[in-house]
Amino acid sequence: MTVLAHESDEELPAWSLPASAEEALRVHSPWPPEVSREWAWGGATGAGVRVCILDSGVELDHPLVGEVQRSVAVTKSEDGIVIADDDAGDLCGHGTACAGIVRMLAPECELTSVRVLGAGYTGSAAVLMAGLEWAIEQRFDIINMSLSTTKKQYVDRLHELADAAYFKRTMLVASAHNMPVDSFPWRFASVISVGSHESTDPYLVYANPSPPVEFFARGLMVEVAWLGGETITATGNSFATPHVAGICALILSKHPHLTPFQLKSALHLAAGNVEA
Amino acid sequence: MSDLRAAVGAGVFGADEAFRALLQATVETARAIFKAKASSVFLLDEATDELVFEAVAGEGADTLIGKRLPSDTGVAGWVLVTRQPLVVEDLTKDTRFARDAAESTGYVPRGLMAVPLLEEDRALGVLEVLDRPEQSAFTLAEMDLLGLFANQAAIALSLLQRARRAKAALDGEGELAAVAQFAARLEEADEDKREAGLALLRALGALLQ
Numbered sequence: 001m002t003v004l005a006h007e008s009d010e011e012l013p014a015w016s017l018p019a020s021a022e023e024a025l026r027v028h029s030p031w032p033p034e035v036s037r038e039w040a041w042g043g044a045t046g047a048g049v050r051v052c053i054l055d056s057g058v059e060l061d062h063p064l065v066g067e068v069q070r071s072v073a074v075t076k077s078e079d080g081i082v083i084a085d086d087d088a089g090d091l092c093g094h095g096t097a098c099a100g101i102v103r104m105l106a107p108e109c110e111l112t113s114v115r116v117l118g119a120g121y122t123g124s125a126a127v128l129m130a131g132l133e134w135a136i137e138q139r140f141d142i143i144n145m146s147l148s149t150t151k152k153q154y155v156d157r158l159h160e161l162a163d164a165a166y167f168k169r170t171m172l173v174a175s176a177h178n179m180p181v182d183s184f185p186w187r188f189a190s191v192i193s194v195g196s197h198e199s200t201d202p203y204l205v206y207a208n209p210s211p212p213v214e215f216f217a218r219g220l221m222v223e224v225a226w227l228g229g230e231t232i233t234a235t236g237n238s239f240a241t242p243h244v245a246g247i248c249a250l251i252l253s254k255h256p257h258l259t260p261f262q263l264k265s266a267l268h269l270a271a272g273n274v275e276a
Numbered sequence: 277m278s279d280l281r282a283a284v285g286a287g288v289f290g291a292d293e294a295f296r297a298l299l300q301a302t303v304e305t306a307r308a309i310f311k312a313k314a315s316s317v318f319l320l321d322e323a324t325d326e327l328v329f330e331a332v333a334g335e336g337a338d339t340l341i342g343k344r345l346p347s348d349t350g351v352a353g354w355v356l357v358t359r360q361p362l363v364v365e366d367l368t369k370d371t372r373f374a375r376d377a378a379e380s381t382g383y384v385p386r387g388l389m390a391v392p393l394l395e396e397d398r399a400l401g402v403l404e405v406l407d408r409p410e411q412s413a414f415t416l417a418e419m420d421l422l423g424l425f426a427n428q429a430a431i432a433l434s435l436l437q438r439a440r441r442a443k444a445a446l447d448g449e450g451e452l453a454a455v456a457q458f459a460a461r462l463e464e465a466d467e468d469k470r471e472a473g474l475a476l477l478r479a480l481g482a483l484l485q
Contacts, residue, residue: 056354091348091349091350091353091354092349092350092351092353092354093351093364093370093373094351094354094358094362117348117349117353117354117357118348118349119348120325120346120347120348121320121322121325121347121348121353121356121357121399122322122325122347124348124357146358146360147357147358147359147360148358148359148360149359150359150394150396150397150398150399151397152397175360177359177360178361178419178420178423179361179391179392179394179423179424179426179427180423180424180427181359181394181396182397183359196416196419197416198415198416219416220414220415220416221365221413221414226369226370227370227371227372227373228369228370228371228372230366230369230370231366231369232364232365232366232367232369232370233364233365233366233387234362234363234364234365235362235363235364235414235416235419236360236361236362236363236419237360238358238360238362
């Protein structure tokens with residue numbers, strides 16, 4: 001399994017642009033004079049957008065989650081990393097919570113669960129990397145990553161994967177850390193990083209003029225889906241993240257031509273604190 | 277850090293107890309700051325891939341120390357693996373969590389705050405604060421406070437780990453243990469023997485230079 005930024009579908013990379021090719025390169029990009037929430041996702045349902053929840057698994061048949069298209073688990077065995085279909089559900093409740101938030105915002109999106117919990121602490125980073133690599137290969141439109149690693153030996157590879165996703169039109173939406181430590185991948189520019197605000201509006205996003213945290217979304221006292229078909233109240237950036245993933249699903253369902261670069265721009269322009 | 281440096285830095289003998297006391301003071305303070313019913317620190321045992329109750333304040337203080345849980349399941353496991361802090365209320369609705377908590381700890385919290393204890397790129401364990409006052413609304417400022425507090429708890433846990441590693445090295449069969457035993461005998465010896473021993477040590481030092 002190798003996903004590299006230069007492995008695109010085109011035979012040759014565009015190292016330069018000869019004058020004769022300028023016409024073929026024209027891109028139709030219909031942006032309005034002012035990007036509003038209404039333009040960005042008004043009337044959208046998330047239909048046609050594939051969202052991957054990279055987390056603790058998702059409980060099947062939870063009323064707030066609905067249909068999960070596919071559930072796989074990444075596990076570690078003596079022969080190495082194994083990725084296989086899985087019916088164990090959720091080992092914690094957190095993945096179900098994230099899936100429920102995305103479903104609430106984008107009711108018609110397609111959800112896939114990739115479980116990266118269950119290999120013990122010692123196997124966790126390798127399993128996370130393999131799960132992310134698999135998800136990028138599947139070309140999901142959005143990957144929700146309410147998690148991070150602090151292990152420095154994985155940073156280069158993680159960076160490479162984040163950039164590969166960005167150029168393959170997969171938007172990684174990752175939780176920022178509110179602790180004084182270096183963790184990844186939320187610090188990378190090719191992902192959307194998310195922290196929490198205290199408003200109760202699930203559609204309200206703030207763009208942070210002082211990154212590395214680029215956006216703030218609802219993350220305080222959120223009622224979320226949990227194990228056993230239940231709901232609980234939860235707080236943390238890890239719940240703000242699926243709010244942004246859900247809003248991104250809405251934007252992409254209405255504007256499927258948007259690249260991750262444009263999607264991030266649309267999110268910025270529709271943010272509650274950005275004025276024309 | 278080498279075991280020798282760790283041993284010297286930790287003051288070695290008695291350090292385990294001192295750092296345990298520091299960790300205990302940390303959970304007592306966490307419980308007081310958040311007006312919670314209980315607070316605990318789990319240490320990650322990498323050899324067995326388990327979380328171990330290392331310090332407990334409040335509910336369960338008498339019974340939980342030393343109890344073990346899998347390192348990657350439940351809320352504490354999720355927090356350890358993902359490095360993300362989490363605050364959850366209404367956990368009693370989660371029947372699996374309630375059953376597991378009742379079986380392993382005898383106490384089922386209504387809500388908990390859990391935060392990873394991190395030292396550079398290593399995750400050392402998890403700090404949990406159980407059952408804040410029911411009527412008080414949670415704020416993001418408290419979340420930040422929890423993160424800052426976890427930083428301090430991580431330092432205490434790291435010191436305890438180093439002291440234990442150093443003590444294990446000194447109690448073992450290696451060169452460091454031999455030197456430690458020699459130092460202990462020297463300390464116990466009468467003045468004449470100690471002088472002779474030190475003279476021998478000086479000669480050994482010159483030989484090894």
